[in-house]
Amino acid sequence: xxxxxxxxxxxxxxxxxxxxxxxxxxxxxxxxxxxxxxxxxxxxxxxxxxxxxxxxxxxxxxxxxxxxxxxxxxxxxxxxxxxxxxxxxxxxxxxxxxxxxxxxxxxxxxxxxxxxxxxxxxxxxxxxxxxxxxxxxxxxxxxxxxxxxxxxxxxxxxxxxxxxxxxxxxxxxxxxxxxxxxxxxxxxxxxxxxxxxxxxxxxxxxxxxxxxxxxxxxxxxxxxxxxxxxxxxxxxxxxxxxxxxxxxxxxxxxxxxxxxxxxxxxxxxxxxxxxxxxxxxxxxxxxxxxxxxxxxxxxxxxxxxxxxxxxxxxxxxxxxxxxxxxxxxxxxxxxxxxxxxxxxxxxxxxxxxxxxxxxxxxxxxxxxxxxxxxxxxxxxxxxxxxxxxxxxxxxxxxxxxxxxxxxxxxxxxx
Ligand SMILES: [Zn+2]
Numbered sequence: 001x002x003x004x005x006x007x008x009x010x011x012x013x014x015x016x017x018x019x020x021x022x023x024x025x026x027x028x029x030x031x032x033x034x035x036x037x038x039x040x041x042x043x044x045x046x047x048x049x050x051x052x053x054x055x056x057x058x059x060x061x062x063x064x065x066x067x068x069x070x071x072x073x074x075x076x077x078x079x080x081x082x083x084x085x086x087x088x089x090x091x092x093x094x095x096x097x098x099x100x101x102x103x104x105x106x107x108x109x110x111x112x113x114x115x116x117x118x119x120x121x122x123x124x125x126x127x128x129x130x131x132x133x134x135x136x137x138x139x140x141x142x143x144x145x146x147x148x149x150x151x152x153x154x155x156x157x158x159x160x161x162x163x164x165x166x167x168x169x170x171x172x173x174x175x176x177x178x179x180x181x182x183x184x185x186x187x188x189x190x191x192x193x194x195x196x197x198x199x200x201x202x203x204x205x206x207x208x209x210x211x212x213x214x215x216x217x218x219x220x221x222x223x224x225x226x227x228x229x230x231x232x233x234x235x236x237x238x239x240x241x242x243x244x245x246x247x248x249x250x251x252x253x254x255x256x257x258x259x260x261x262x263x264x265x266x267x268x269x270x271x272x273x274x275x276x277x278x279x280x281x282x283x284x285x286x287x288x289x290x291x292x293x294x295x296x297x298x299x300x301x302x303x304x305x306x307x308x309x310x311x312x313x314x315x316x317x318x319x320x321x322x323x324x325x326x327x328x329x330x331x332x333x334x335x336x337x338x339x340x341x342x343x344x345x346x347x348x349x350x351x352x353x354x355x356x357x358x359x360x361x362x363x364x365x366x367x368x369x370x371x372x373x374x375x376x377x378x379x380x381x382x383x384x385x386x387x388x389x390x391x392x393x394x395x396x397x398x399x400x401x402x403x404x405x406x407x408x409x410x411x412x413x414x
Contacts, residue, residue: 293411
């Protein structure tokens with residue numbers, strides 16, 4: 001995965017985590033999923049209907065809060081156009097402790113199209129459809145073929161898009177009377193070759209339109225030996241030919257063959273991501289034990305190496321939640337930057353005292369440490385990779401190394 005998409009995935013994940021911590025005091029938090037195909041006028045009439053029904057809610061507080069959330073949504077919707085992937089609203093009176101609530105709204109443009117319209121009212125926000133997108137937001141090229149028919153599509157997250165189905169003019173195995181067997185065989189091979197070429201061109205056209213940073217590779221399905229012949233014949237664009245992820249036995253070559261292909265490849269898809277992360281962590285551990293001086297860990301050491309441009313790859317745990325605070329004493333005798341771990345939604349209680357005069361210091365700047373380190377990395381052409389905690393080395397990265405390590409370009413002596 002590229003840096004940019006990895007970073008936006010991290011942002012998206014963080015937003016969902018924050019939403020997950022929010023609770024209503026009754027069933028009064030509204031989640032509204034609007035697919036791109038939905039007419040806003042339909043949505044508003046449904047919401048007006050919900051508003052009327054909410055009048056039957058027994059608790060006055062809950063009733064007022066639900067109706068308030070609906071009114072806020074209706075006013076936001078009145079002049080809006082639905083974006084390309086649809087839009088999601090989370091609105092409601094969120095419990096902020098001390099017997100108080102606060103009317104909050106979050107609006108999310110999802111990374112993939114919303115499929116189903118949903119209106120959901122509960123004591124927490126309904127996040128499953130977005131969490132589903134987070135699990136797998138990558139794009140794969142799909143191609144199924146035999147000698148008669150081929151279909152081309154894309155797998156975007158969990159969503160299959162069918163683009164084209166081609167049919168061949170390859171003659172059957174039975175030759176017509178009067179043709180020599182040799183001549184017939186020759187014509188047949190030429191027709192097959194031409195069909196493979198057409199498939200390759202159609203597939204390349206579709207796959208090359210995908211933004212490079214989102215494209216993971218190509219999956220090919222079909223009977224044997226057709227798919228093997230196609231793969232070894234270099235019919236795809238040379239950039240795509242290098243990115244074939246695997247060949248899978250699939251019986252159908254029409255649109256339904258595309259979902260058959262995704263099912264056949266599902267184990268492989270889960271592995272690919274994890275393999276990449278695993279290899280990176282293994283490289284880090286190899287450098288670490290070899291005493292090459294090309295492994296750095298601990299925030300301070302990694303930061304120093306980043307600053308001098310010594311980091312080749314910065315490895316950040318997906319589980320890392322920390323922020324960088326700039327502190328300043330109002331008496332003007334102290335200024336510093338510190339890193340503090342946090343849990344999403346956690347109340348900030350502890351204040352920090354000036355080490356010189358003992359006054360409570362002010363936080364003058366607050367940035368997410370991942371944003372801050374990514375920016376540093378960017379300036380030094382350092383690659384950033386996010387590592388999940390779903391495997392041993394990834395778990396160690398978060399729990400034994402504080403979530404941040406680096407593979408260095410050279411032994412920096414830092
Ligand atoms: Zn002070």
